[in-house]
Amino acid sequence: LEDDKPRLIEQVSNRAREMQAARAPATPHSADKAGANQMGLGLRMSIDLVAAVAVGAGIGIGLDRWLGTAPWFMLVFLPAGFVAGVFNVARVAAAADRIRTESESGSGSGGNPAGPKEK
């Protein structure tokens, strides 16, 4: 049994090294995590766009109902909502882009593409 001891220690340390090697590249850019984040990002953008258009249309139609000016406020606020939606999407995309270039240059501070800071 005493003879086995050095061999056992060697085996264990080899195994530990293997595990570390397997884990190291997976930590920053795990394919799974990147895929999930990209999916989250895409869903976020699409709904941000639609939500702003809906809010714009809602404000316009609401004002028209209230003031009896149909369809003028709707005609003003629907395009404004669309522009706001594009702003939303552009903001999310710009933030995600910034985080990606940061993490590619190696100075990433653990940012998350699914949650970029707006503006």
Next chain:
Amino acid sequence: VANPLEQFVIKPIVPIEIAGLNLAFTNSALAMTIAAGLAIAAFVAASRDAAVVPGRLQSAAEMLYGTVASMVRDNVGQEGMRFFPFVFSLFVFLLFGNLLGMFPGAFTFTSHLAVTFALAATIFVAVTILGFYHHGTHYFRMFLPEGVPSYVAPIIIPIEVISYLSRPISLSVRLFANMVAGHIILKVFAGFVVGLGGFYVLPGLLPFSMLVGFVALEFLVALLQAYIFTILSCIYLNDAINMH
């Protein structure tokens, strides 16, 4: 094929009516109670016999705590940790709701816009009040980005206001739409399996194998949507506290 929308029907369990208001305890309320109760029970059990070398349950609880704590710290900063209890409760509530909905026959309360919008609207109103509390009227600067010339302000301000108001809508619709779409897909494909003769014959095997994939995807969506809802709440909190 069974009606794929049947799983979303709200059924009263204990009918309660106060002053003409229907306040019945429904299957949705039951699912929420179970989610909250289970979450509390899990965390009490995890922290009761806290050990230096954590057991399985304690590790899971610590991991969740660490994830949310770093989420708050990264997105809001150290002063945002005041709101950590709220953010953590929100995340755990949504996570348990989404995951409990994955049990066959269980009710997914996050698949109702009324629920997700109530959460999103509460966060939106609270964050707006917080912003005005912290910055006073200076918070209106949210609607006019830095360095914008004053002659485009009449165009930019309504657009920024719409963009700001769209937050609770996109926040609530995203969670609700994802849960509804996923659960409908599961139900429809499950219906195909039965319609094509069960999973032990070839035609039924095709939708069945796809169903297995969709279930895995739904688990991912359940986790991801709880995470996104929470992280966006953190971002809105950051806007209110730090203003960009």
